[in-house]
Amino acid sequence: MPSRKVSKAIIPAAGLGTRFLPATKASPKEMLPLVDKPLIQYAVEEAVSAGLQDIIVITGRGKRAIEDHFDVSFELEENLKESGKEKLLKEIRRISELANFCYVRQRHARGLGDAILCAQHLIGNEPFAVILGDEVIDAPVPAIGQLIEWYENLGTPVLGVYEVEPEEVSSYGIISAEPAGPRLFKVTDLIEKPSLQEAPSRLAVIGRYILPPGIFSVLEKTQPGKNQEIQLTDALRTLARSSPMHALLVNGNRHDAGDKLGFLKATVEFGLKNPELGDRFARYLKGIRF
Numbered sequence: 001m002p003s004r005k006v007s008k009a010i011i012p013a014a015g016l017g018t019r020f021l022p023a024t025k026a027s028p029k030e031m032l033p034l035v036d037k038p039l040i041q042y043a044v045e046e047a048v049s050a051g052l053q054d055i056i057v058i059t060g061r062g063k064r065a066i067e068d069h070f071d072v073s074f075e076l077e078e079n080l081k082e083s084g085k086e087k088l089l090k091e092i093r094r095i096s097e098l099a100n101f102c103y104v105r106q107r108h109a110r111g112l113g114d115a116i117l118c119a120q121h122l123i124g125n126e127p128f129a130v131i132l133g134d135e136v137i138d139a140p141v142p143a144i145g146q147l148i149e150w151y152e153n154l155g156t157p158v159l160g161v162y163e164v165e166p167e168e169v170s171s172y173g174i175i176s177a178e179p180a181g182p183r184l185f186k187v188t189d190l191i192e193k194p195s196l197q198e199a200p201s202r203l204a205v206i207g208r209y210i211l212p213p214g215i216f217s218v219l220e221k222t223q224p225g226k227n228q229e230i231q232l233t234d235a236l237r238t239l240a241r242s243s244p245m246h247a248l249l250v251n252g253n254r255h256d257a258g259d260k261l262g263f264l265k266a267t268v269e270f271g272l273k274n275p276e277l278g279d280r281f282a283r284y285l286k287g288i289r290f
């Protein structure tokens with residue numbers, strides 16, 4: 001029996017980011033800045049504030065900037081020290097001390113399921129969290145922490161879900177589910193990108209998961225699906241058929257920052273909430289004529 005204590009998070013960041021080309025041609029999508037922090041830092045901070053200290057980042061070709069971002073930068077630190085920029089120095093040092101980082105390379109972008117499989121040897125017989133760095137969730141309680149709480153109670157996989165607009169249903173994995181508690185559902189099936197007519201609900205699986213180690217053997221047997229990629233949704237569907245699975249309607253404001261429009265919306269909302277820039281930014285926005 002695997003323990004119910006979740007201490008590790010996988011952050012898959014090896015995708016090609018085609019929705020954000022040409023920006024992502026030579027730089028990782030996960031390093032796009034939302035106001036003043038790269039997207040992946042939001043994911044790491046979410047994990048850390050939910051008590052996850054071991055962060056496994058799945059990287060690939062052209063993703064070195066991610067490792068550099070979370071590493072110590074002696075030259076920069078010296079420069080900030082000499083120029084008396086104490087506040088910035090503290091912030092820069094904090095980033096490299098956030099968590100224990102480990103990087104695994106996915107040699108070919110063969111899908112999210114394959115990316116997760118790359119971390120199998122680092123997870124062992126423990127449950128783990130998956131956080132997709134291009135989805136930023138502004139929440140009163142860290143989104144992944146909301147899922148962990150239920151996992152520790154139930155011991156079944158817990159998927160984060162969000163209620164999407166009817167026109168968005170066909171872009172997501174949608175669950176078929178029965179109510180099981182406050183914001184909680186028992187998953188009976190998952191359907192990848194259904195038409196609105198086929199969709200059993202408007203509850204879309206988002207980039208937050210707590211998974212048991214048993215998912216690895218399912219992923220190993222999962223055949224490539226859409227775009228010849230190993231789809232995590234396909235493996236979850238198999239798992240849901242043989243053992244109980246739950247979904248939690250995450251409480252928070254979710255942004256799909258891997259999409260250009262989603263990224264712009266997130267920038268506006270985080271800009272308005274920024275303590276140093278918010279007021280000036282709001283005045284600027286009010287003054288724009290459409």
Ligand code: UTP
Nearest residue numbers: 012013014015016017018019109110111112115
């Ligand atoms: P996405 O489909 O959102 O990301 O995958 P993508 O493939 O990078 O972007 P588009 O769709 O082409 O614009 C969800 C997450 O899974 C990771 C991505 O980095 C992203 O965080 N991923 C995806 C991998 O790590 N490896 C893969 O082979 C595919």
